Amino acid sequence: MKKLSLHNILFIGFGVILLFVLIYVVREIVFLNGIINSDEEIQSIVQEQKMVNKMISVYDSEMNLVKNVVVSEDKKEFPNFLKEHTDNANTFIKYKEELRLLFSANNKIFDNTEAVKLTEDFFGIYKKEADPLIKSLIKEKEKLTVIELNSYQTTKQEYINALFGNINEIENQIKESSEIITDNLHSLLKIIEKNYSDLNEQKNELFRAAQINVFVFLIVIILLLALIFAYTSKYIFKPLAGIQEFINLLTGGEIPDELHLNSGKDLIIMTSGLNKIITDLKNAVNFSEALSAGNFSSSFRPVSENDSLGNTLLKLKESLIKSQEEESVRKQEELQRQKTNEGLTMFAEILRRHSENIQDLADTVISSLVNFMDANQGALFFLNDENPENIFYELIGAYAYNRKKYLTKEVKLGEGLVGAVALEKYTVYMTDIPEDYIEIESGTGTANPRSVLIVPLKIEDQVLGVIELASFNEFKKEEIATVEKIAESIASSLSNAKINMKTSKLNEQFSERVKLLQQTEKELEESLVKIKELTRKNSQLERENKRLKKVIES
Secondary structure, eight states, rough: OOTTTTTHHHHHHHHHHHHHHHHHHHHHHHHHHHHHHHHHHHHHHHHHHHHHHHHHHHHHHHHHHHHHHHOOOGGGGGGHHHHHHHHHHHHHHHHHHHHHHHHGGGGGTOHHHHHHHHHHHHHIIIIIIIIHHHHHHHHHHHHHHHHHTTTOOOHHHHHHHHHHHHHHHHHHHHHHHHHHHHHHHHHHHHHHHHHHHHHHHHHHHHHHHHHHHHHHHHHHHHHHHHHHHHHHHIIIIHHHHHHHHHHHHTTOOOOOOOOOOOOOOOHHHHHHHHHHHHHHHHHHHHHHEEETTOOOOOOOSSSSSTHHHHHHHHHHHHHHHHHHHHHHHHHHHHHHHHHHHHHHHHHHHHHHHHOOOOOHHHHHHHHHHHHTTTTTTEEEEEOOSTTTTEEEEEEEEEEEEHHHHTTOOOOOTSSSSHHHHHOOOSSSEEEOOOOOOOEEEEEEEEEOOOOEEEEEEEEETTEEEEEEEEEOOOOOOHHHHHHHHHHHHHHHHHEEEHHHHHHHHHHHHHHHHHHHHHHHHHHHHHHHHHHHHHHHHHHHHHHHHHHHHHHOOO
């Protein structure tokens, strides 16, 4: 058994279990089919029983009809009695035919010869005796009722007595026939009930057999499982427990000693694989310790191309070497960030101090920015939109530029690089400078710059100005980002200064208009006084004129 693999052990065990399961299932199917057939047969017997009960109910209705006929004194009821009897007779015939068909269909289950004979007997009695007698009773009773209602006519007493006699005799004959029919119906019902009881007992026997089958199956399965468990416990579970303990040590961070088990072929192969993992882990740990000590010259070979841990350790070695190289770069970047923060703080203070005057602000900002960025030249253009029909960007601040070229410079939107930056609203950085673009003056003469940086001064989506820097050095990405951040602050300050200028100008215009209105108001008041005086004199002249006119007429 030790030479068997885990697959073979499980295959044999589950094969035996499957065989017994199949045997159990086949037997259970046989029993269930028998139970189902018994249920179907019982349902057929129940249908027979229901049909006989229906016939008994119909015949009871006939007997109630006979009683109602005997006691009735209303001649209008007799046609209804006759109709009710006809309906009962038709229903009785219908149920008898359905019962015959049921007996015929169930004849393969039970011998229904006696039941069929009883059915034919009581139906023959009903057809030949009870049916005619009931009809005759209805007619005779109807005659007697008519005579009694018409009692004013002289009817012989002998005829009435004869009718009473006939009715009593018919009623007695109906009772005799009824007893025979009722006995036959109840006998038929007993036969059907016996058949039902026999079928039910047969069904119960099948149930008991099915239960025994389940009980035997459970016992056999338990014994098989116990046997399989005993073998698997020895050759699978105990070795697996040792492997589990080994894995627990491994997952707990320890590197256990090599594992040696006496087990099946599969588990021995698994143990060999685990021991190989331990060897590889020890090599990886030794290499990791060397790396942590800074010994990057130590060698290590991964188990294969897919060795995640080994390849990761090699990448870690490369990463550590690269980290040493990047550390110096990071320190330089940190210094650059500190410089950027210092610059932002410095320009915030400059912008705060010179926020009232745009010209002073522009001169101070551009000179400070050129010095801060170690550039050589700089210019600041500001949006001039006082005339909506002639909008341009005006040079309001320059540092070390050729005055002849830039002092009165006006740039239209889209004109040159400055106008293009204002139009497109993004930064332009050039290291390939055209020969005739710009020259930087130095102690040894003039020369072309190595780089030019042009940054828009934006507030939301509006470009308020443009900064242009030229340098013999190339700007780094961090430096460009710093200039862009400073440009945001400059744009905000320029916007506020521009708003303040407009507000001041509007205030001056408002003051002048107020003075003009006050002067106009004073002149209007003086004119009003003169008009009132002229009106008074005119009224006085009119009164004098009227007085003279009266004197002349008199």
